[in-house]
Amino acid sequence: MDLSARTAEQIGEAIRRVRKARGWTQGDISARTNLRVATISSLENGDAGTKLATLLAVMAALGLEFRLVERGGSVEIEDIF
């Protein structure tokens, strides 16, 4: 399961994949974030106009965090220590 993303579409796909892996519906995320189901839907469908606050709230609900990495870079050995 590769969760790298450089576009809104890829971020949306990743979010959706994790949500389903948790066995949750958009309604579950909605309840945990006070965001509307329609907003979650929009995010998962790759709307680049989504606010950072919205994305962060959903990620928090899913227990996720970002890691900013060099493009195309895989995990470097230095990153481990």
Added chain:
Amino acid sequence: MDLSARTAEQIGEAIRRVRKARGWTQGDISARTNLRVATISSLENGDAGTKLATLLAVMAALGLEFRLVERGGSVEIEDIF
């Protein structure tokens, strides 16, 4: 240099750190993204209202991409292979 982030502030700090590591000014990012310097400033200062499109454009200019990872999880040995 840890670039993990779960808040807009942390994302802004990470962006700023990478930008300075590249020896660039906000004006340089502005020129490469057609975003105003004020917008870059706002993003680096942790405005959670920033649009995803804005963040992605800046990250692309810096040659960065996201990785969505489990909270608190450091790099797992499985991630390498």
Added chain:
DNA sequence: TGAAATTTTACGTTGAAGCGTAATTCGTTT
């Protein structure tokens, strides 16, 4: 396959991002 659950879309409203432009503040260097 048909009902129930889930997701997507719609419409009017409100608040704010990002724009152009420009002034002010901050930091660095000589």
Added chain:
DNA sequence: AAACGAATTACGCTTCAACGTAAAATTTCA
């Protein structure tokens, strides 16, 4: 300390996310 570049802030304007509510479309499963 002065001066120059960089970053922040301001103001009016336009555009649109997210809201409440609700209907339509899609998926799931008995």
